[in-house]
Amino acid sequence: MFIVLLTLEEISKTAYEIEDLDIEAIALGKQNALHDFYIKAHKSIYGFALSITKNKFDAEDVLQETVLAVYNNAGNYKSHGKPMAWVLTIAKNFALAKFRDEKKQASFSESIGYKDIDFSEIDNIQQRLLIEGAFTALQDDERSIITLKTVSGLNFREIAELLESPLGSVLSKYHRALKKLKKYLEGSI
Amino acid sequence: MDNKIKTALNRAYGLMIPNNMYSRIEQNIDRTQERTMIIPMKKKFNNKNLKNVLSVAAALVLVVVGAFGGVYYSNNLAVDSIIDIDINPSVEITANKQDRVIDALAINEDAKVILKDMDLKGTDLDVAVNAILGSMLKNGYLKKDIDGEILVTVKNDNEEKATNVKTKILNNIEEVLKTEHISATVINQSASSETKDTEEFAKKHNISIGKAQFILNLCKKDSSLNPDELANKSIIEISKIVKDKKIDISDIVDYDYSDSVGENIAEDIEDKNEEAPLVSIKGKISKEDARRIALEDAKLSKSDVKFTKAELDLDDGVLFYDIEFRANGKEYDYEIEAYKGKVISKDVDIDEKPVVNPAPSVSSSEPETASSKPASNSYIGKNKAKQNAANHAGVKYSNARFERVEFSLDDGVAHYEVDFYADGVEYDYEVDAISGAILKSESEGKKQSTVEPKKEISREKAKSLALKHAGVNEKDAFAISIEKDRDDGRVLYEIEFKAGGYEYSCNVDAYSGKISDFEKEFDD
Numbered sequence: 001m002f003i004v005l006l007t008l009e010e011i012s013k014t015a016y017e018i019e020d021l022d023i024e025a026i027a028l029g030k031q032n033a034l035h036d037f038y039i040k041a042h043k044s045i046y047g048f049a050l051s052i053t054k055n056k057f058d059a060e061d062v063l064q065e066t067v068l069a070v071y072n073n074a075g076n077y078k079s080h081g082k083p084m085a086w087v088l089t090i091a092k093n094f095a096l097a098k099f100r101d102e103k104k105q106a107s108f109s110e111s112i113g114y115k116d117i118d119f120s121e122i123d124n125i126q127q128r129l130l131i132e133g134a135f136t137a138l139q140d141d142e143r144s145i146i147t148l149k150t151v152s153g154l155n156f157r158e159i160a161e162l163l164e165s166p167l168g169s170v171l172s173k174y175h176r177a178l179k180k181l182k183k184y185l186e187g188s189i
Numbered sequence: 190m191d192n193k194i195k196t197a198l199n200r201a202y203g204l205m206i207p208n209n210m211y212s213r214i215e216q217n218i219d220r221t222q223e224r225t226m227i228i229p230m231k232k233k234f235n236n237k238n239l240k241n242v243l244s245v246a247a248a249l250v251l252v253v254v255g256a257f258g259g260v261y262y263s264n265n266l267a268v269d270s271i272i273d274i275d276i277n278p279s280v281e282i283t284a285n286k287q288d289r290v291i292d293a294l295a296i297n298e299d300a301k302v303i304l305k306d307m308d309l310k311g312t313d314l315d316v317a318v319n320a321i322l323g324s325m326l327k328n329g330y331l332k333k334d335i336d337g338e339i340l341v342t343v344k345n346d347n348e349e350k351a352t353n354v355k356t357k358i359l360n361n362i363e364e365v366l367k368t369e370h371i372s373a374t375v376i377n378q379s380a381s382s383e384t385k386d387t388e389e390f391a392k393k394h395n396i397s398i399g400k401a402q403f404i405l406n407l408c409k410k411d412s413s414l415n416p417d418e419l420a421n422k423s424i425i426e427i428s429k430i431v432k433d434k435k436i437d438i439s440d441i442v443d444y445d446y447s448d449s450v451g452e453n454i455a456e457d458i459e460d461k462n463e464e465a466p467l468v469s470i471k472g473k474i475s476k477e478d479a480r481r482i483a484l485e486d487a488k489l490s491k492s493d494v495k496f497t498k499a500e501l502d503l504d505d506g507v508l509f510y511d512i513e514f515r516a517n518g519k520e521y522d523y524e525i526e527a528y529k530g531k532v533i534s535k536d537v538d539i540d541e542k543p544v545v546n547p548a549p550s551v552s553s554s555e556p557e558t559a560s561s562k563p564a565s566n567s568y569i570g571k572n573k574a575k576q577n578a579a580n581h582a583g584v585k586y587s588n589a590r591f592e593r594v595e596f597s598l599d600d601g602v603a604h605y606e607v608d609f610y611a612d613g614v615e616y617d618y619e620v621d622a623i624s625g626a627i628l629k630s631e632s633e634g635k636k637q638s639t640v641e642p643k644k645e646i647s648r649e650k651a652k653s654l655a656l657k658h659a660g661v662n663e664k665d666a667f668a669i670s671i672e673k674d675r676d677d678g679r680v681l682y683e684i685e686f687k688a689g690g691y692e693y694s695c696n697v698d699a700y701s702g703k704i705s706d707f708e709k710e711f712d713d
Contacts, residue, residue, distance in 0.1 A: 034215075035211060038211050039590060042206060043202055043206070046202060046205070047202035055706070056205065057706060060206075060207065063210065064213065064214045068217060068218065104710075123633065124200070124633070125536070126193075126197050126534075127200050127201040127204070128201065130197045130198050130201060131205075134198065146198070147198070147202070149195070150195045150199045151199050151202055176456075179456075182194070185534060186534070
């Protein structure tokens with residue numbers, strides 16, 4: 001039936017909303033098209049990738065690989081839903097592959113956790129605490145969902161499709177993630 | 190609060206991406222590789238509208254929420270009613286005492302379509318509702334000749350006002366429906382008897398609405414339970430009863446099987462409390478109390494600080510005091526829950542010289558957006574705000590990529606929040622909506638390498654740190670390689686070595702000696 005979504009307005013999306021035209025421009029070889037695409041999409045791709053890989057250098061690799069893949073395959077893109085969903089699917093595959101590689105290598109005592117990520121470049125206390133919280137206090141899927149909701153402009157339905165998860169789960173995990181982050185903030189003050 | 194979390198998280202992610210990332214990517218573009226060039230793309234028919242056209246029940250929920258008692262501003266921007274036109278699409282209108290629209294927010298995707306190119310600020314409430322209904326029709330959310338349901342819920346501190354507003358809107362809707370030949374059942378849901386019972390029960394036992402609702406629902410399922418007895422029990426005790434009696438609560442609670450019964454109950458109560466309308470604001474602590482609590486937490490005394498704000502505010506159904514003060518060159522921002530006085534959030538920033546917000550003056554009006562507005566107001570408009578911000582930052586308007594430009598009524602001052610990005614720096618501005626003055630400005634770039642040359646550790650030191658981290662003795666290690674790399678103002682030693690049948694690699698920060706990206710694998 002109906003889904004009562006967030007009671008809050010979403011961040012205006014002019015920054016990261018990529019459109020079919022942006023992909024088309026890349027495919028047509030228009031100058032600066034890839035750069036424009038990068039400006040709009042880099043945060044979404046990186047954030048999503050980081051939420052999966054939990055490793056900055058891997059996330060950067062995923063960002064690079066994804067942008068290059070978009071560059072090489074823009075001509076194959078067929079308009080179907082949001083282009084961002086297409087881009088993030090590509091990113092997801094790269095990120096998962098990286099994450100699995102890491103897991104294989106770190107099969108001993110090294111567990112892949114937040115301690116591998118250095119957040120010290122974030123000056124704002126609240127921002128730093130929040131992102132730390134996202135990597136310490138949240139489960140993997142909760143983190144990916146809240147990250148997507150925050151940076152990608154995808155709606156819940158699209159997130160559910162991207163993560164191949166039921167919509168209801170996505171919704172409840174999202175709300176749970178928010179609550180956990182709030183608690184984390186309160187706890188660390 | 191949720192919005193702040195989202196914004197903060199968004200920014201945090203942005204800050205972690207190296208500035209030179211794009212050039213790194215560019216360098217890796219293999220221009221000799223064959224890539225698929227354009228294949229003409231067909232514009233697909235928008236699925237969303239198609240779905241709604243096929244839906245039979247076009248449910249329109251209109252929720253009018255009233256003032257939160259003793260509110261904030263004494264001018265036209267005082268919030269009196271909040272109207273939610275909800276679910277498929279979900280729009281929230283904030284109106285003042287004169288039933289003029291202060292702002293209209295699109296809460297979900299469908300609503301964005303509805304509100305596109307519509308500026309409802311300053312319009313009369315009924316005109317706005319008409320416009321929204323018209324847009325819903327145009328976009329296919331309300332179908333002719335199909336039975337729909339329109340649900341109207343009114344919540345208002347002042348019952349009489351609530352009824353008036355609701356009647357007005359209902360008449361409005363009926364008019365529109367009649368002229369458009371849409372048959373709809375209008376369901377009146379204001380202060381239903383059930384809600385009243387819950388509220389009375391909650392008041393009687395001094396428990397929250399959420400808990401009251403849960404207990405009443407639970408007792409409906411099992412008549413052997415006495416709600417008055419349960420009201421005084423803790424959630425843990427209640428969940429024990431639920432478990433002992435094997436009551437299935439999955440139909441009264443959004444049940445999550447990975448959580449325990451008690452956790453599910455607690456979450457449900459929390460959710461309901463967040464959704465619950467504010468019935469009364471009695472029993473809240475005073476502004477003075479809130480200030481005192483904030484000071485205590487900051488370990489400062491009244492004489493040390495200068496208060497800049499102390500206001501009641503509402504976010505996610507939680508009523509709180511927004512307390513701000515300055516001391517020691519720092520700016521403190523507290524959110525104190527209004528009933529129990531708990532510190533919800535606290536933020537400390539380096540004090541930036543704020544520009545005083547001049548009193549709202551009657552300036553020449555400029556349309557908010559390109560489309561025509563029914564009523565004029567004296568806001569400078571988003572474009573002017575963007576220009577002012579860019580000028581102040583010393584950035585060419587055309588160089589700036591605007592990420593967010595939004596009108597905001599937060600803190601009682603009408604302003605635009607302008608966020609943009611130029612030359613690797615992210616700027617956040619608040620521009621007074623009436624005078625155009627810069628209220629707040631912040632810029633964040635990636636941390637550049639420090640001016641004084643920092644001392645680097647030697648390769649030997651880096652190597653021994655790496656070995657130590659791996660728990661390997663120097664004499665056991667072989668095939669050692671040490672490389673120095675400069676990246677984004679950071680200098681790293683990339684160290685690899687083998688020992689005991691394993692291959693190790695890690696990075697050592699040349700300034701701090703910190704180990705990162707430690708890897709250990711079988712030496713094959």
